Amino acid sequence: MEVMEATPAPARQVNVRSSDKAMEVVLYAIAAVILIVLIYPLYFIVIASFSDPSGVANGQVWFYPQGFTLDGYRELLRHPNIWVGYRNTILYTAVGTAIGLAVNVPAAYALSRKDLFGRKALSLLFIFTMFFNGGLIPTFLTIRDFHMYNTFLVMVLPFSVIVYDIIVARTFFQTSIPGDLWEAAQIDGCGNLRYFARVVLPLSKAVLSVLGLWIAVGYWNSYFNALIYLKNPDLYPLQLILRNILITNQMQSGMGSGEAAQIALRLANMMRYSVIIVSTVPIMCLYPFVQKYFNQGVMIGAVKE
Amino acid sequence: MNINPSTVHPMRRAFRQIHRNRGLYALLLPAAALLLCFAYKPMYGVVIAFKDFSPALGITGSPWAGFKYFDKFFHSYQFSRTIKNTLIISVYSLVTFPIPIVLALMINQMRTNRFKRFFQTVTYMPHFISTVVMVGLLLILFSPGNGLVGNLYRLFGAEAPNVMGSAGLFSSVYVWSDVWQHAGWDSIIYIAALSTVDPSLYEAATVDGASRWQRIRYIDIPMLMPTAVTLLILRVGGLLGVGFEKVYLMQNNLNISSSEIISTYVYKIGLLSNQYSFSAAINLFNTVINFFLLILVNRIARKVSGSSLW
Known part of the structure; x- marks a missing residue:
């Protein structure tokens, strides 16, 4: 430092350094505001779920629970639909994710191989579906033609090909699996299938984890396919049940006149905080397991093609 | 191999x-078969748009109707309304496109690694909330009677507006709640792109004598341009494709x-x-408009930037 003082430092450089300092302050100030805006609503739901509903409604809950109670959670336990929905969602997510990985990852590998005859045309067959589709009604009629309407299968199989995921995995295979591995395997008399299972898959944990997470989150959170293709309430996933509790009941709150409607609304009000916690926490818990892969090359591949 | 090709x-x-x-080909088969059954077969099914489809007669058996139904849509009052609403929402969303880049x-x-990790985790988290819960959250927070925003207004002795029941505020609530939920997640791809910058460039x-701001301006931002252009093309290509959920x-x-947009009207x-x-x-x-917009x-x-999807 003393040395710096001795030599006359150019004025400009000093300016640069103070502007960097100012930027640092502004950066962290903005970051703090963003954190509050993101965290507070979620924190509010957590404390509201442990509070007396009337205290929440009267605006007494701001920073910690008021009139601590577990009534919201107790009410959840008594609501059979939620647990049926929970079971269904777990099944759809588990089976759907397994099918999704089993279908998309091998296809991505095949398309990543330059020596695949017809690679361009086959890629086009996949990519075209990203930008053009038959639309709601023709797809609905197709599902009915396959006798899949209102079945377990419709929730896990027909829409399991996700071209975006295939592109991500394909780019991963192209950039991360060295080509001479295949040459070497061939010399040892190893076929494509064995090579894929024994060499490629064990090297692909990162992309398998990331795609697995994406697919699982997608299944856990979706309600569209259930809304369109399911009729039987016993097959409803959690999200459709949530829709009734969180949205349909709230929307009707002004119009509900009968006593039954009032009771339904009161119950919904009691449960709406706890049900958010119970339905959202499990899928959030998956995230830390794959977090370490996120800032790596896995995602960048998607847009590089 | 030793034969002259x-x-x-x-x-x-x-x-x-x-x-x-x-x-x-065996590895490719399951995915290709599923696409043929559930993506390409419905594409054939779009011919019902030109027919008077009745389930009893089937797709081939139903009589042709020409452009009758397109005509009907173009002349209905829902035509301009749904297109206008769809465009307002998607153009409004497009304006928020740079937010993940800034993030x-x-x-x-950020130089403090622990803070950086914490900040990233917090900004990613809302992405895992389902659409149903997200809208439920909005109804809870914005309820004029007993919501957080309502209570805030009452604290200052003012009457809270009914945000969720307001036609004028609909697009704002939709777009900004999307930013709240997904901006952090959408920034991942740009963070990955930045991680490929050669550190010797910064040095x-x-x-x-480049300031931090100049390093951002002349190294980071140009580095992100190809990614940003690609994503922007996809977004503009989906201008009339505002999601239903x-x-x-x-x-x-x-x-x-x-709030009546094309996809909800179709449903x-x-x-x-x-x-x-x-x-x-x-x-x-x-679909056709979206397809041509994309192209x-x-x-x-x-032409303009040299980056494109294909």
């Missing part, structure tokens, strides 16, 4: 290559004049009032 018939060569890689630049500037710039959940009688006409052909026609109109934008992007 030019002397072998091309068909034979192709066949040999296919045969040698038959394992790869990525910010995260890239060289620092030696040359969230808008449908946010709809109510009070905001319907600005109501098709599955709630069973006018299959009419619904398919509206849907096809929408157009892609071509412009290639």
Whole structure:
């Protein structure tokens, strides 16, 4: 430092350094505001779920629970639909994710191989579906033609090909699996299938984890396919049940006149905080397991093609 | 391999290559079969948009109707309304496109690793909330009677507006809640792009006396441009493709004049009032416009910036 003082430092450089300092302050100030805006609503739901509903409604809950109670959670336990929905969602997510990985990852590998005859045309067959589709009604009629309407299968199989995921995995295979591995395997008399299972898959944990997470989150959170293709309430996933509790009941709150409607609304009000916690926490818990892969090359591949 | 390729018939060569890689076709088969059944078969089904479809007669048996249903849509009052609402929401969303980029630049500037990790985790988290819960959250927070915002207003002795029942506020609530939920997640891809910057570039710039702001301006931002252009093309290509899920959940009688978009209208006409052909026609109109928009934008992007999707 003393040395710096001795030599006359150019004025400009000093300016640069103070502007960097100012930027640092502004950066962290903005970051703090963003954190509050993101965290507070979620924190509010957590404390509201442990509070007396009337205290929440009267605006007494701001920073910690008021009139601590577990009534919201107790009410959840008594609501059979939620647990049926929970079971269904777990099944759809588990089976759907397994099918999704089993279908998309091998296809991505095949398309990543330059020596695949017809690679361009086959890629086009996949990519075209990203930008053009038959639309709601023709797809609905197709599902009915396959006798899949209102079945377990419709929730896990027909829409399991996700071209975006295939592109991500394909780019991963192209950039991360060295080509001479295949040459070497061939010399040892190893076929494509064995090579894929024994060499490629064990090297692909990162992309398998990331795609697995994406697919699982997608299944856990979706309600569209259930809304369109399911009729039987016993097959409803959690999200459709949530829709009734969180949205349909709230929307009707002004119009509900009968006593039954009032009771339904009161119950919904009691449960709406706890049900958010119970339905959202499990899928959030998956995230830390794959977090370490996120800032790596896995995602960048998607847009590089 | 030791045979000169030019002397072998091309068909034979192709066949040999296919045969040698038959394992790869086996890997491709399940996905291709599913696409043929559930993506390409419905594409054939769009002909019902040009027919008077009746389930009893089937797709081939139903009589042709020409452009009757397209005409019907173009002349209905829902035509301009749904297109206008769809465009307002998607153009409004497009304006928020740079937010994830700014977030990525910010995260890239954070020097304290623990804070950086914490900040990233917090910004990603809302992405895992389902659409149903997200809209439920909005209803809870914005309820004028007993919501957080309502209580805040009452604290200052003011009457809270009914945000979720307001047609004028619909697009703002939709777009900004999307930013709240997904901006952090969408920044991941830019963070990954920034992580590929060669550190010696920063060092060289620092030696040359570049300020932090100048390093962002002349190193980071140009680095992000190809990624940003690609994503922008996709967004513009989907200009008329505002998703069904969230808008449908946010709809109510009070905001319907600005919340009825093409995809919700297609659903109501098709599955709630069973006018299959009419619904398919509206849907096809929408898909075709999106398709050509994408091609157009892609071509412009290639001319202007040199990056494009294909």
